[in-house]
Amino acid sequence: MIKLPNTAPCFYAATFEKLAAQFVVGLVTESFGLGDDIAEVLVTSTDMTSDIEAIGELQEGLEEVASHLIDFEEEDEIEFLTKYNPLYLPNSGDLYDTIDVDDKGDVVAIDGFSTPFVVMSIKMSMEDMPELMDGKVMFKPFELPTIHEALSNHEVVLS
Amino acid sequence: MNQMMFEPTKYMFSANIKLSQVPGNTLLSHVFPSIEDFLVSSKKYDDPKDAVLSANRFNKEICVSLNHAVGADRYDCFVEYNPAQTNEDTISTDWGVNELVKVWIIDKIEQKRNPRPLKAVGLCQVLEIYGSSTTLN
Numbered sequence: 370m371i372k373l374p375n376t377a378p379c380f381y382a383a384t385f386e387k388l389a390a391q392f393v394v395g396l397v398t399e400s401f402g403l404g405d406d407i408a409e410v411l412v413t414s415t416d417m418t419s420d421i422e423a424i425g426e427l428q429e430g431l432e433e434v435a436s437h438l439i440d441f442e443e444e445d446e447i448e449f450l451t452k453y454n455p456l457y458l459p460n461s462g463d464l465y466d467t468i469d470v471d472d473k474g475d476v477v478a479i480d481g482f483s484t485p486f487v488v489m490s491i492k493m494s495m496e497d498m499p500e501l502m503d504g505k506v507m508f509k510p511f512e513l514p515t516i517h518e519a520l521s522n523h524e525v526v527l528s
Numbered sequence: 529m530n531q532m533m534f535e536p537t538k539y540m541f542s543a544n545i546k547l548s549q550v551p552g553n554t555l556l557s558h559v560f561p562s563i564e565d566f567l568v569s570s571k572k573y574d575d576p577k578d579a580v581l582s583a584n585r586f587n588k589e590i591c592v593s594l595n596h597a598v599g600a601d602r603y604d605c606f607v608e609y610n611p612a613q614t615n616e617d618t619i620s621t622d623w624g625v626n627e628l629v630k631v632w633i634i635d636k637i638e639q640k641r642n643p644r645p646l647k648a649v650g651l652c653q654v655l656e657i658y659g660s661s662t663t664l665n
Contacts, residue, residue, distance in 0.1 A: 380562075380564075381562075383560075393556075394568060396555075396556055396559065397555050397556060397593050398586070398589035400589060401585065401586055406570050406582045406586070407568060407569075408570055408571045408572075409569040410568050411565075411566075411568075411569075412556070412565065412566055412567070413563070413564050414560065414562040415562050415563075415564040417562060423562075426561060426562055427560075430560040434559065
């Protein structure tokens with residue numbers, strides 16, 4: 370488990386593709402968003418002091434976009450996949466069971482998170498349109514404990 | 529015998545609008561209240577003219593939205609072409625080898641206060657994407 374320093378600024382980033390990208394551009398310039406010129410949109414937030422606040426704002430924003438896409442597509446099959454980095458969760462069990470290692474035996478991911486600075490990720494997909502939206506809440510880099518310390522200590526630190 | 533095939537060169541634009549620098553930050557803030565950057569990548573075009581036209585249209589529409597958001601004629605865009613192709617001077621000094629055009633969105637009020645260096649709210653680059661090679665068996 371990772372213990373956060375007293376001040377650890379975080380921010381969120383969200384990527385939109387295809388229909389979702391056009392819709393987000395349409396929120397800014399309606400006529401351009403109606404065309405097919407847009408391939409991808411990325412929004413990033415200012416630095417925030419609370420990861421909980423960043424997670425809440427990101428989730429609400431993505432849900433707002435998703436609600437309009439459902440109306441537009443007359444599609445009710447919408448799937449959200451939200452994952453929290455177990456390094457920041459209390460009592461996550463044996464994290465060694467969730468690691469991916471490379472050919473050299475080095476840890477390259479923990480439960481799919483390839484960087485310890487990502488706190489949570491959220492993906493949204495619709496039928497025939499996988500990963501229309503992909504959001505992440507990330508901490509700015511700070512000094513990390515060793516990988517063994519991070520995987521072994523289950524102290525509660527999530528704010 | 530294997531054959532090498534080169535994919536044709538394509539063109540696209542990539543834009544970054546610093547929404548956090550717009551007073552009130554009202555564009556998209558109703559969905560993402562803490563938004564800072566708004567980055568847009570276009571589809572790939574076969575013809576560079578189509579990419580430039582699309583980039584210009586996008587930036588003009590962004591300017592209209594920004595001016596509407598602040599209730600004033602405050603933002604404008606201007607275009608620069610890579611001097612390697614035109615031999616004309618540009619305000620921009622850093623040009624990538626695959627960068628054809630830059631479209632800057634500027635704050636006219638801020639520019640009057642501080643003419644140099646030019647403070648931009650947005651930058652859109654029209655880029656050439658070199659074709660990669662593919663081996664055909």
